[in-house]
Amino acid sequence: MxxxxxxxxxxxxxxxxxxxxxxxxxxxxxxxxxxxxxxxxxxxxxxxxxxxxxxxxxxxxxxxxxxxxxxxxxxxxxxxxxxxxxxxxxxxxxxxxxxxxxxxxxxxxxxxxxxxxxxxxxxxxxxxxxxxxxxxYLEEIELQSGRFELINVNFNSELSDFAPSFYKGNIIFSSNRNNRGVTKRVHDWNEQPFLDLYKLNTFDEKNTNTIKFNSDINSIYHESTAVFTNDGLTMYFTRNNYTNEDYKEDKDGTNKLKLYRAKREHTETTKWNIQELPFNSDEYSVAHPALSPDEKTLYFASDMPGTKGLSDLYKVEIKDSIFGKIESLGNKINTEGRETFPFISKDNKLYFASDGHIGLGGLDVFVSNLEQNKIGEVFNLGRPINGPNDDFTFIINSTTGIGYFASNRSGGMGDDDIYSFKSIKPLITKCEQSINGTVLNAITDQPIPNSTVYLLDENNNVINEKTTGVSGNFNFVLDCSKTYSIRSTKETYLPAEKVFNTPNRTGVVERTLFMKKEQELPAPLGTDIGPLLGINIIYFDLDKHYIRQDAEVELRKIIDFMNVYSNIKIDVRSHTDSRNTSEYNLDLSNRRAQATIDYLVNVGGINRARLTGKGYGELQLRNRCGDGVPCSESEHQLNRRSEFIIVK
Missing domain, CATH: 1.25.40.10 (Tetratricopeptide repeat domain)
Structure with a gap:
């Protein structure tokens, strides 16, 4: 055993x-x-x-x-x-x-x-x-979403259809659909036939009349991503590294992609003369061409040496059919991920696919303004163009708003399908913020309709105003990376105000202003309305009597309060610290009180008869910092203040 x-x-x-x-x-x-x-x-x-x-x-x-x-x-x-x-x-x-x-x-x-x-x-x-x-990022993408309406097309196959391009009123696209039973070689990458270019007659009402593009262009290997000049006499397209049946590979045994230019003499000629572009290589791929509106610049994707990610976008100047120096589109566009499939619209917007920029998953389509040879910020196109799968090869007629793109999203007919769309709302192509706010009763949390909300810039200048609706809501469009304040006013209510900064990205700021009614805030004689209004203490610089910028923000609250309560009179009381002589401090505080009153009258429009004022020098110190007592600057500053006392 x-x-x-x-x-x-x-x-x-x-x-x-x-x-x-x-x-x-x-x-x-x-x-x-x-x-x-x-x-x-x-x-x-x-x-x-x-x-x-x-x-x-x-x-x-x-x-x-x-x-x-x-x-x-x-x-x-x-x-x-x-x-x-x-x-x-x-x-x-x-x-x-x-x-x-x-x-x-x-x-x-x-x-x-x-x-x-x-x-x-x-x-x-x-x-x-x-x-x-x-x-x-999901909030930002949602803000961009809903700007396109998808339209069904009927020319997709059970395999892969993508890379649409405009060509003299027709659409050229790439597909590996079976061609009437003709056997074609398959690619090891996905065991599907190699790609060819097809032509769709967009004048066909059924949108199903597709034929193979010119046999000069289509070979036994891959052809895809074509772009045409306006006259239809020149095209650029992508093909495998293949010459005279010689299927070339790099040192690791990988066949790369190359760009080709094809020309013909006139539109009636079917013969295309094909030329490989001079900056191709057997060791890296160059693919997916796009032309600038003036046709003087060629854009493309490549993994050439110096590429930041798996593939980057590049451009090269075309002058008299001669190509200039290749330039990367730089860090605004290129990431450590994949940037590919560029398209330049007639209004000079760069559309491209990327999985390096923030998106919904897979490849997403992004847009950037090209203005005066400068590349703008990158924005995700949002839903329904983008989704959790790959979305790419986006093109658009910027005049009609009609365009096409490809996606491997669920519900399609094949692996990749082409979708059509119509633009129904302009895209966000620059950093833009907005504020959605509500004015509520501070006691009941109920909305306050018909209140006036002011938008102020960082210098406290009113730059816009709105009246709240039934729900107490208001909205302003803002710039990014700016300081703003919002202030709400309404008769029988005390004003409310908030200061905020907008971030350096497109999005929405949410703010709520809480206002208190007069009868909810009794203010007997002798009340300092500073604490009542939540006003920060108004300070003065040492030995100065001018109104500081931070004090202006607080004084505007006093102005709003006195406008709401038109019968109230205020006594402005100014104080100094103990440094310098008592006589000097008394004179300085009187000047400070007068400067405060002058601001309320001259800037705020308050009737001078409703204001009195007096300086108290160092007679009413708030802390121990009397003559000869060593104190910090912040302790002394507590004594340099103004108060606003209700006297009638």
Whole structure:
């Protein structure tokens, strides 16, 4: 029995070792396929190994990537999550992909938690800083949302359709649809046919009349993302690195993308003369062309040396068909993620897809103004253009507001589908804040309709005013990074005021003003209305009697109070600290009282007959700081003040 048990266990361990060796071999085969970007084949090898218990950092990374780079973010999140649990040191890029995959699965809170880990690991990363500084990104995206109305199209296939472009009243797009049963080679990346360019006749009312574009352009490999000059005689497009049936690869065995220019002499000519652009390379990809409105600048995406992320956007000047120096679009546009698929509208807006800027998941479409050769701030287009999946290849006719984009969102006909839209509201393309406020009764919390709300700038100048509606609501449009105050007034109510700063990002500020009625605030003779109104003590600089800027804010509250209570009279009482002689201080405080009264009269329009004033010098100190007593500057300043006493 002992020998039988020994043989049994020997055979068991032998079989386990053989099995583990097989799974390691499967994983190795997956690694080889992954390096060649054959993600589907790699995935099968990895899954075989993982399902039989073999696990490693590399397997989990590559398995997650095999889904991530085919936009299956739900499964990508699953395997990145296992990597996060399995490994104690996950590289930052995989943390970011995990967060992005969770976001694409609409698990926003979980995504935020992983992004916090990303920030802890790589805080200097532009994407990490965007996340930390714009934690209300969903609010900002919602503010932009609802500016487009989607329109159904009927020309999508069961495979991939994307990259629409305008061409003489028609649409050119990229597709790997089956072509009437003709067999075409498939790509290892996703085991689907290679892409060709197709033409859609937009004058077809059914919107289904699609034909293959010119055979000079379409090859046996990929063609996609075309852009045309206005006269239709020149086009730029993307193709695999392929020349005369020579399918070229880089030193790692990867075939890259290249840009080509095709020309013809006139629109009746079908023959296109094709030329490879001079800044292509066998070692990196150059793809996805876009033209400026004047057709003098070509924009494109590339992972060339110096690229910040997986791909960046670049531009190059075209002069007499000669290309100038290549320039990166810089840090406003490019991140450590992917920036790709640029499009320049006739009103000079740059639209592009990115997973590095703050979005809803996967690739989102963003917009930036191009004004006087300067790149503006980047804004997410919001829903319904963007969603939790990949949204990209956005184009728009800025005159009609009609456009197209592609997405792999659920509910489509194929892997990627083209959607049409109409613009129904202008986009936010500069930093813009607004304030939504409410005026409420401080005792009952009920709204106060028909109250007047003033918007004041940092110098206390009234720049706008509104009357509240039935719900006590008001709204103002503001600039970013500015100081404002809002003040509400109404007969029989005491005024209310709040000072606030707007952040340096598009969004909405919420503020509530609470007002108290006269009968709710009895003010007998001898009352200092400063504490009654919540006024900060009005201070003066040492040995000075002019009204400081911070004092102006408080004096305006006195003005509003006296305008509401037109029968009240105020005695302005000014005080100094104990420094200098008693006679000098008495004179100084009298000058301060007079300066205060003059401000209320000259600036606030208060009748001088309703104001009296007197200086008390150092006779009524608020603390121990009398003559000869050592005190700090802040202690002395407590004695340099004005009071506003109700005397009638």
């Amino acid at each position: 002992k020998n039988i048990i020994t043989i049994y266990f020997s055979l068991f361990f032998l079989s386990v070792n053989i099995l583990m060796a097989q799974e390691k071999n499967a994983a190795k085969e997956g690694n080889k396929e992954f390096e060649q970007l054959a993600y589907i084949d790699a995935r099968e090898s990895y899954l075989k190994a993982a399902n039989n218990g073999f696990t490693s950092d590399l397997l989990l990374k590559n398995l997650g990537d095999s889904y991530y780079f085919n936009a299956d973010y739900k499964n990508a999140a699953k395997w990145y999550g296992q990597l996060f649990e399995y490994s104690t040191t996950v590289e930052p890029e995989y943390i970011y992909r995990y967060a992005l995959s969770l976001k694409s699965d609409e698990k926003y809170l979980a995504s935020d938690r992983i992004m916090e880990k990303f920030y802890e690991t790589k805080g200097e990363d532009y994407r990490a800083n965007l996340f930390i500084n714009e934690r209300n």
